[in-house]
Amino acid sequence: MVIDVFLALGLVVLAWQALIGGSLFRGIVMFIVFGMVLTLAWAWLGSPDLAMAEAAIGAGVTGALIMIAYWRLRRINAVEPRDPSPARSRLALVIAVLATGLVGAIGLAAVSALTGDATAARVMNETLPDTGLGNPITGVLIVFRNLDTLLEVAVVLAAYIAARAALGRESADLPLPPAPDTPLLTPLVVTLAPLTMVVAIYLLKAGSQYPGGAFQASALLAALGVLLVLTGRVGPAAAANWLTRAGLVIGTLVFCLVGLGMLVIGAPLLAIPGIWAVYLIEAAMMISIGLTLVLLFAGAPGLSGKRS
Amino acid sequence: MNHPEIWMLAAAGLFGLGLYSLIIARHLLRQLIAIKIMGSAVFLVLVVTAGLVDGSLDGIAQALVLTGIVIAVAAIAFALALVVSLAETTGSISLNPDDDDGR
Incomplete structure (x- = not known):
């Protein structure tokens, strides 16, 4: 329970740090850290395969790709966009809160729903030894x-x-x-x-x-x-x-x-x-x-x- | 996995944060990071709602998300090529039309 809360909260805080405010460079670094914490989350949830893929691809290769693109953009010396206008962010806030509620409602309904006995995964587990x-x-x-x-x-x-x-x-x-x-x-x-x-x-x-x-x-x-x-x-x-x-x-x-x-x-x-x-x-x-x-x-x- | 509700709330928060940043951010790299974080939220929902089958995580959901992670990096790589190409051609790293009209 404690570790679940710790990891889940860590993900949200790191996403916040990566996305809102601060310099873009700091955001990219925070995004890579987000990928590492997501790796821990997959491992904790019981999926070492996803943990390895997330560490190597999600955090590692994606981070390297974004970092090299950032470096190339600095070299091109393109015009950095200005800050967003407040009117736009007020509307965005409403949309984001609604989306959060929607994903949360779907997720909470899905985890409390009952599943039948013959799921595809169970059939797969039974047939796997034949392969x-x-x-x-x-x-x-x-x-x-x-x-x-x-x-x-x-x-x-x-x-x-x-x-x-x-x-x-x-x-x-x-x-x-x-x-x-x-x-x-x-x-x-x-x-x-x-x-x-x-x-x-x-x-x-x-x-x-x-x-x-x-x-x-x-x-x-x-x-x-x-x-x-x-x-x-x-x-x-x-x-x-x-x-x-x-x-x-x-x-x-x-x-x-x-x-x-x-x-x-x-x-x-x-x-x-x-x-x-x-x-x-x-x-x-x-x-x-x-x-x-x-x-x-x-x-x-x-x-x-x-x-x- | 004893507390799926916690992960659902985290996924909802990540999706909302990503969408908010996708709308307000001007810099295309920041918008790409926002899309990537929204994608991670969807992956969390997929794996956690599939839940446990015979004591271990649903293998089909895991395989689906593994495929998703690789497709996401391919899509991000293509998007980054587009961003660099856009910056080379127009000298701008933003897609917002009101950047050009002097407001």
């Missing part, structure tokens, strides 16, 4: 509702293509902060890079039985990529080479090929033939999502060996 998987979330993502996951990988690819289209050809390479010049950098990178890869592949492997999986692994790889870009070990390239293109589409491609291949042997579309297929699809997804997030951070169509 050879031990982690119900991986089971839902890759076996039971894999059309959602296939479309999700496609959405991530679409986001990359749309971001390229929005940035246009002239700004092929958005500015990046200069790499820090300190002798400690090389030991940091050579220690962290292999460790991160090992942990990412472990998460992918463990994801079939324990908390973990392709998304958490891809977020770790994306974090490694962000580190390599910021330290200048990897630089933006004006065009994507064939390796980058292959990495971007491999997740969608492998998922589609496995799903369509099932039709050829007479099984239903997107049926998963075995645990090897789960690993195959997850590994391909890990590469695609991780690479896409790094490219979105770098703001470039491709990556090259070293930044000049």
Whole structure:
């Protein structure tokens, strides 16, 4: 009870700090702290999978993306908007209070509603052992509702293509902060890079039985990529080479090929033939999502060996 | 999870704060953070209302939210590309039409 109140109140206060008043930089930092507290909340509610995803993606990668966009906007030296007018905030207050009441009423009604015995989750828990998987979330993502996951990988690819289209050809390479010049950098990178890869592949492997999986692994790889870009070990390239293109589409491609291949042997579309297929699809997804997030951070169509 | 009501109240508060900030904020980055926080409130509602099934959290709701977290970061990345592109083209980081009419 005490910890529930503490975490829930912490979330609201941090959201307040991130959104209302103060400088934008402070707001971004508070938003990242909000993500970390939300991570604790997921863990406390009993979902280590969501906690890991929130820490790596929700707080980590999103925070890095917003921070680099803030830095780029400062460099462009765009006009900062003025403070909002009081008339607008009076109306906003009424709307916000009504929305709060609505979400609260729906939520409180939903948690006090009675549920039947045969929920989808119970059926899923009963069928899960047949798939050879031990982690119900991986089971839902890759076996039971894999059309959602296939479309999700496609959405991530679409986001990359749309971001390229929005940035246009002239700004092929958005500015990046200069790499820090300190002798400690090389030991940091050579220690962290292999460790991160090992942990990412472990998460992918463990994801079939324990908390973990392709998304958490891809977020770790994306974090490694962000580190390599910021330290200048990897630089933006004006065009994507064939390796980058292959990495971007491999997740969608492998998922589609496995799903369509099932039709050829007479099984239903997107049926998963075995645990090897789960690993195959997850590994391909890990590469695609991780690479896409790094490219979105770098703001470039491709990556090259070293930044000049 | 013994106290779902506390989390529902927190989610309602987060959603309201996010919506308020989305309306009054001028800076597009602040508005994006507001949308992200509203999204987190929805994720909380989804997982907490699904509740416990056989002693652990509903796996389907968790998988749905996990998908949502990844889609959210893809959408934010695209939105940030649009914001940077807008600032490069127009020199402004705001979408409010009354910024231009001199009021």
